[in-house]
Amino acid sequence: MKRVVRKRGIVLVLAALPVLAQLVARAPQFQLTPLRGVDFVLRNSPTPRKYLIETMPGGVALLDYNNDGLLDIFLVNAGHLSNPLRSPAHFERDSPAYWNRLYRQNKNGTFTDVTVQAGLQHAGDTNYGMGVAVGDYDNDGFPDIYVTNFGKNILYHNNGDGTFTDVTAKAGVAAGGWSVSAGFFDYDNDGKLDLFVTRYLDWTPETSKTCGRTLEPMYCPPGEFGSTANILYHNRGDGTFEDVSVASGIAAKKGRGLGVAFADYDGDGFTDIFVANDAIEQFLFHNNGNGKFTEVALDSGAALNNAGKMPSGMGVVFQDYDNDGRPDLLITQLPHEPYVVFHNDGNKSFSAQELETGFGALSETSSGWGVGLEDFDNDGWKDAFIVQGHVFDNVHSYDNSLRYRDVPLLALNNHGHFERGNVGPTQPVAGRGAAFGDLNNDGWIDAVTTSLGDGPQFYLNHGGKSHWLTITLRGTSSNRDGYGARVQVNGQVRFATAAGSYLSSSDKRLHFGLGDNSKAEIEIRWPSGIRQSLRDVSADQFLTIKEPERK
Amino acid sequence: MIQVVFFLHLLLPLQAVAPQAADQAKALLQSGIDAENRKDLDRALVEFRKAAELDPSSSDVLLRLGDACMKKHDAAAAIAPLKRAAGLSPDSVPVQQLLGYALLAQGYAAEAIPHLEMARDPGALGIAQLENDEPAKAMANLQSALADDPDNPDLLFYLGRAATAAGSQATDKLLAAFPRSARAHQTRGQGYYQRKMIPEAVKEYEQAIAMGPDLPGVHLELGEIYAGRTEWPRAEEQFRAETTLQPGNAEAAFRLGEALLQEGKMKEAANELRRSDSLRPNMPETLYAIGRALAAADASAAEQALTSVLKIEQNTPLAAEADLLLASIHRKQGKSALASREMEDYRRIQGLKGQ
Numbered sequence: 001m002k003r004v005v006r007k008r009g010i011v012l013v014l015a016a017l018p019v020l021a022q023l024v025a026r027a028p029q030f031q032l033t034p035l036r037g038v039d040f041v042l043r044n045s046p047t048p049r050k051y052l053i054e055t056m057p058g059g060v061a062l063l064d065y066n067n068d069g070l071l072d073i074f075l076v077n078a079g080h081l082s083n084p085l086r087s088p089a090h091f092e093r094d095s096p097a098y099w100n101r102l103y104r105q106n107k108n109g110t111f112t113d114v115t116v117q118a119g120l121q122h123a124g125d126t127n128y129g130m131g132v133a134v135g136d137y138d139n140d141g142f143p144d145i146y147v148t149n150f151g152k153n154i155l156y157h158n159n160g161d162g163t164f165t166d167v168t169a170k171a172g173v174a175a176g177g178w179s180v181s182a183g184f185f186d187y188d189n190d191g192k193l194d195l196f197v198t199r200y201l202d203w204t205p206e207t208s209k210t211c212g213r214t215l216e217p218m219y220c221p222p223g224e225f226g227s228t229a230n231i232l233y234h235n236r237g238d239g240t241f242e243d244v245s246v247a248s249g250i251a252a253k254k255g256r257g258l259g260v261a262f263a264d265y266d267g268d269g270f271t272d273i274f275v276a277n278d279a280i281e282q283f284l285f286h287n288n289g290n291g292k293f294t295e296v297a298l299d300s301g302a303a304l305n306n307a308g309k310m311p312s313g314m315g316v317v318f319q320d321y322d323n324d325g326r327p328d329l330l331i332t333q334l335p336h337e338p339y340v341v342f343h344n345d346g347n348k349s350f351s352a353q354e355l356e357t358g359f360g361a362l363s364e365t366s367s368g369w370g371v372g373l374e375d376f377d378n379d380g381w382k383d384a385f386i387v388q389g390h391v392f393d394n395v396h397s398y399d400n401s402l403r404y405r406d407v408p409l410l411a412l413n414n415h416g417h418f419e420r421g422n423v424g425p426t427q428p429v430a431g432r433g434a435a436f437g438d439l440n441n442d443g444w445i446d447a448v449t450t451s452l453g454d455g456p457q458f459y460l461n462h463g464g465k466s467h468w469l470t471i472t473l474r475g476t477s478s479n480r481d482g483y484g485a486r487v488q489v490n491g492q493v494r495f496a497t498a499a500g501s502y503l504s505s506s507d508k509r510l511h512f513g514l515g516d517n518s519k520a521e522i523e524i525r526w527p528s529g530i531r532q533s534l535r536d537v538s539a540d541q542f543l544t545i546k547e548p549e550r551k
Numbered sequence: 552m553i554q555v556v557f558f559l560h561l562l563l564p565l566q567a568v569a570p571q572a573a574d575q576a577k578a579l580l581q582s583g584i585d586a587e588n589r590k591d592l593d594r595a596l597v598e599f600r601k602a603a604e605l606d607p608s609s610s611d612v613l614l615r616l617g618d619a620c621m622k623k624h625d626a627a628a629a630i631a632p633l634k635r636a637a638g639l640s641p642d643s644v645p646v647q648q649l650l651g652y653a654l655l656a657q658g659y660a661a662e663a664i665p666h667l668e669m670a671r672d673p674g675a676l677g678i679a680q681l682e683n684d685e686p687a688k689a690m691a692n693l694q695s696a697l698a699d700d701p702d703n704p705d706l707l708f709y710l711g712r713a714a715t716a717a718g719s720q721a722t723d724k725l726l727a728a729f730p731r732s733a734r735a736h737q738t739r740g741q742g743y744y745q746r747k748m749i750p751e752a753v754k755e756y757e758q759a760i761a762m763g764p765d766l767p768g769v770h771l772e773l774g775e776i777y778a779g780r781t782e783w784p785r786a787e788e789q790f791r792a793e794t795t796l797q798p799g800n801a802e803a804a805f806r807l808g809e810a811l812l813q814e815g816k817m818k819e820a821a822n823e824l825r826r827s828d829s830l831r832p833n834m835p836e837t838l839y840a841i842g843r844a845l846a847a848a849d850a851s852a853a854e855q856a857l858t859s860v861l862k863i864e865q866n867t868p869l870a871a872e873a874d875l876l877l878a879s880i881h882r883k884q885g886k887s888a889l890a891s892r893e894m895e896d897y898r899r900i901q902g903l904k905g906q
Contacts, residue, residue: 299894301879306843308872336781338813349882349890356847360813364781401749401780417815 028376028383028410028444029462030424034455035439037111038073040101042432044452045081046393050210050219052203053150053178054081055391059131059503060450062437063143065118066162069542070105071437071507073448074120075456076147077101079128085205089151091128096121100129100147109440119163120145120156127151131433131503135184135193137235139480148179148197148503157239173233173241178203183499185262185271186479187248187287189527192235193479196250198257198275202226218392222278227254230275230283232293249293255283259371261318261500263327264486266348269529271484274302276313276331282340286348302329302342306352311340315371315434315502320344320493321357321382322416327495332368332386332502335402339363339371339386358418359411366406367391370434370502374445376421378466378513380492381413383421385459387431387449387502405429408449408459429454437507443468443540445511450504467514467539474546477528481508482547484527489520514539576606583615587622595619603632610639614646621649626656637666644670655679674700678709686716733763737772744776752776760792767797774806778813786810794823801831805840812844820844821852835863842876850880871900 044054057078062071079091079098092098099121103111115121123129127149134143142158152174156164168174178200184193203225210217211224229251233241245251250273259276266272270287274297277283281304284297297303305311312334318327326344333339338360342350354360366388373382388406395402405428410421429451439446444463450456469489473482473496485496489512498508514520522534526547537543583598599616606612613636620629633650640646651666652675660682667676677692693710700706726735740755756773759766774789790807797803808824811817821844828837838856845853857873857880864870878893 299891301882304875308868308875338781345883347882347885347887349879351846351879351883353847355812355815355843356817358815360781360815361783364783400747 028412028421029464030376030410030422030447030459031462032424032426033458033460035073035103035111035458036109037106037113038103038456038458039113040075040077040103041097041455042075042077042450042452043080043098044078046453047081047083047085048217049083049085049208050217051081051085051205051208052201052219052222052225053128054078055219055393055452056180056200057128057130057432057452057503058450059129059148059181059433059505060435060448060456061132061134061145061498061505062435062439062448062507063134063145063498063505065102065143065145065158066104067142070107070441071439072105073103073111073456074132074134074145075101075103075450076129076132076433076503077123078130081128085208087205088126089128089205090125091151093123093125093127093129098129099123105439114162117162119165123147123154124149124152127154130179131181132505133182133184133195134498134505134508135195135483136480137184137193137195138239139192139475141480143481143508146173146182146184146195148175148182150178150203152176153179153182153197167239170239171241172243173197175199175231177228179231180258181260181499181501181503183260183262183497183505184481184483185273185497185499186235186484186527187232187271187273187293188234188291189270189478189484189529190235190237191475191477191479191528192237193481193483194235195233195241196260196262196273197231197233198260199228199230200256200258200278202228212398216394216397218394218398222256227256227280229254230257230260234291244291248291249295250285253283253285253295256280257283258314259316259331259500259502261316261329262484262497263318263495264484265318265327265344265350267326269525269527271527274316274318274329276311276316278314279312280310282311282313282331284350296348300349301345301352302350304352305337305340306354307337309337311337313340314367315369315386315500317371317373317384317500318497319373319382319495319500321373321384321413323381323492325488325493327493330371330373330384332371333363334367334391335363335365337363339368357416362409362411362418362420365402366409368409369432370449370504372434372436372447372501372506374436374511375413375468375492375513376410376445376461377412378444378463378468378515379413380490380513380515381415382492383413384409384411384418385423385434385436385447386411387434387447387451389428389430389432389451393430393452403428405451406431408434408447408457423459426457426459429457431457432502433504434501435504435506436501437509438470438511441542443470467516467518469512469514469520469537469539470542471510471512471522472508472542472544473510473524473526474544475526475528476547477530477550478526478547482526483508486525488523490514490517509542576602576609576612579605580609580612580615583619587619592619592623596623607635608639610636610643610646613639614643614649617646617649617653621653621656626653629653630657641669648672648675651675651679655682658682674703674706677706677713681709681713681716684716684720686713686720689713690717731762733759733766733769736762737766737769740772744772749776749780764792765796767793767800770796771800771803771806774810778806778810781813783810783813787814799830801827801834801837804830805834805837808837808844809840812840817844817848821848833859833863835860835869838863839869839873839876842873846876846880850884854880866900868900871897874900 058076061074131148133146145156211220212218256278273285275283285293315332329342331340338354341354343353368386370387386409411418412421433450444461447459524532579602583595586594613632617629617633648670654663673692674696680689736759743752770793777786787810793803804827811820842857860873874897878890881890
């Protein structure tokens with residue numbers, strides 16, 4: 001009798017082995033790897049005065065600025081804060097220590113600092129750096145860079161020869177105040193990328209104050225300062241932009257904008273805007289298709305979390321996590337409330353499903369910032385990667401269950417339910433920005449994160465055996481980047497964008513995990529309305545798809 | 552406390568004392584009473600002191616003198632004449648009572664107690680016992696006094712203090728006599744938790760559980776600490792242990808349901824929350840949690856639970872949350888008119904909150 005049981009046990013173990021092997025093969029194999037040649041440090045210069053700007057930077061962009069097929073890295077620096085800070089504030093951005101940096105990827109996987117060569121070395125002495133957006137606003141085939149600041153924002157035109165030119169004044173996109181995240185998208189489907197900029201608070205060094213204990217001050221919550229409006233710039237197509245914030249209805253809603261993400265949530269062919277607001281209702285700007293937007297978050301069920309509370313929204317991603325073809329929202333926020341998941345139910349409505357999706361047990365005591373929904377294990381389901389770290393550098397003295405420095409969260413998607421994954425050995429940091437892309441072109445999505453007072457972290461995904469497909473869109477009638485296109489591969493949908501996360505801009509290429517499928521079927525709905533189908537496409541390749549001419 | 556004693560002494564019925572002093576002393580006594588009636592306390596004191604010198608054996612004179620001193624808020628001066636009066640008239644309730652007040656006002660609580668016992672004044676006696684570190688006895692007397700004067704804020708204040716002191720005394724005894732007992736660890740855990748020293752609190756609770764795994768309430772308290780830190784799997788473990796120990800405890804079932812809800816285990820959560828609702832029906836928080844647990848899987852049951860919340864709660868934050876969730880359910884069902892109505896209610900309540 002004992003023998004029989006034992007035999008059965010052996011059989012069961014043997015039967016399980018292929019499954020286990022498959023699981024191991026599919027799990028992302030992250031390795032925190034320093035990239036040779038990248039020596040950047042995000043210098044936020046914290047002061048005892050707890051100026052709120054010092055805890056909010058900084059962004060990272062993954063872009064191929066020279067079109068050599070290799071992703072390059074642009075990192076936004078913050079600046080020096082004097083104590084006290086006097087108006088007009090000067091942040092010593094002329095000092096190399098506080099420059100933004102562009103690192104070109106070499107063919108051997110190392111990086112070269114090309115900041116000076118590219119003409120990106122000085123970001124304006126009165127600008128304290130925040131975030132970055134990337135898009136080819138003039139459709140010349142080279143990605144341009146927009147940098148947000150506390151101060152004036154900067155648009156760098158990519159000249160196509162390895163250099164950039166500051167065209168902010170001509171373009172008319174300097175904004176002002178405290179800009180945070182930004183993103184390029186084409187809201188009127190005219191084939192030219194427009195620009196959206198979130199702004200956080202009506203804050204100045206003069207209105208700054210501290211909260212908490214006298215001898216141990218902390219940053220004040222956002223409610224202590226005035227709210228402000230976001231900005232929408234319409235691309236005129238002649239190298240200039242028009243501020244249409246008021247005319248479009250965007251400025252009608254004042255908030256505390258941090259993250260921004262774009263997708264056509266109701267399938268009407270026009271890209272909508274979601275703004276993650278801090279400690280107030282979130283904003284969902286429905287694109288009415290006539291140049292105007294209506295803020296509909298509350299009535300669409302995308303304003304408050306599962307418990308009816310206002311999230312402290314920070315980073316946001318607007319992609320389809322449950323493969324039902326509709327873009328959902330994942331929003332990072334402060335600890336003791338789960339990261340918010342708004343599931344797109346169709347009918348122009350969302351329902352908060354952070355608990356159903358498992359984020360209630362994943363967020364716990366962490367504060368989330370940059371966030372991505374990418375298929376890190378190429379199993380056909382988008383996973384979440386969230387960079388974490390508390391707002392307050394002294395949070396532990398106020399709540400010893402919380403910590404300033406934290407490790408990122410990898411949440412693996414098991415058919416719409418998320419479970420904690422392994423990011424590999426790592427160090428806790430005060431994480432902020434996060435961008436995602438295939439840095440080494442091996443078919444597995446990597447992550448680059450930023451942290452205050454520290455260098456960037458490179459999580460290289462050494463992957464496994466599943467198949468994948470990476471698509472570069474080339475718009476013709478639509479904007480050249482294809483931003484706003486709805487791309488469906490073997491039933492999975494991605495909405496083309498480099499925006500989302502927090503302060504950051506990801507690889508514009510669209511990555512799909514195919515699991516065991518070595519072939520793919522592709523359906524594209526371009527922003528122009530043109531539909532395109534590709535059948536029997538081989539897996540494991542980088543594919544450029546050009547938008548067909550309108551018939 | 553002194554002011555309360557002075558206040559209490561004003562209520563004494565001195566009219567009950569009959570003057571029986573020598574004639575001269577009697578005249579001075581009357582003169583003092585007249586001055587007192589004219590609210591000339593200084594004059595009255597002079598007259599009463601002279602009378603007491605002339606007739607030191609008159610307890611009535613001594614009582615008047617002590618009373619005048621107390622009216623002048625000079626308890627120290629009142630004690631000597633009142634003690635002499637008590638020696639002369641040990642059965643006199645006003646003398647014993649006033650002496651008790653004077654001693655209590657001067658901080659001699661232990662000395663005041665026998666006098667107040669003789670005076671049968673449970674309120675003042677309770678205060679004296681509290682001051683004398685006898686909170687249990689104080690609670691009994693103060694409760695007795697409150698039975699006659701239920702809305703007396705001073706008595707309520709001292710009863711509250713006595714209860715706190717009694718609890719503290721019991722805790723001290725527990726910690727001193729049984730420092731390694733499960734209850735001692737639990738008590739220390741509570742103390743650390745109140746001081747927000749969470750790791751220390753958790754350690755104490757874990758030790759309490761190790762020593763007394765079947766003690767009711769300990770798992771619940773530890774679970775609540777974990778829940779407060781949003782450590783839901785650990786919270787679930789503790790709440791589950793509590794529900795095993797106390798299957799009839801609606802609170803434990805509710806907490807377990809909440810933890811399961813936070814972990815996304817919606818079906819299990821709904822079962823546990825329904826069990827809590829059956830143990831203690833119509834708790835709005837339980838019904839709302841049932842609505843949250845079932846919103847995705849069983850819209851009809853969720854709707855029923857949330858509608859029940861709205862029958863119990865009106866214009867409260869919980870009612871607003873129920874409206875919001877109902878709106879979400881209706882939207883999902885394509886019932887846009889119903890969703891709009893719920894959102895209108897939500898906005899109305901939020902508006903009320905803002906006023």
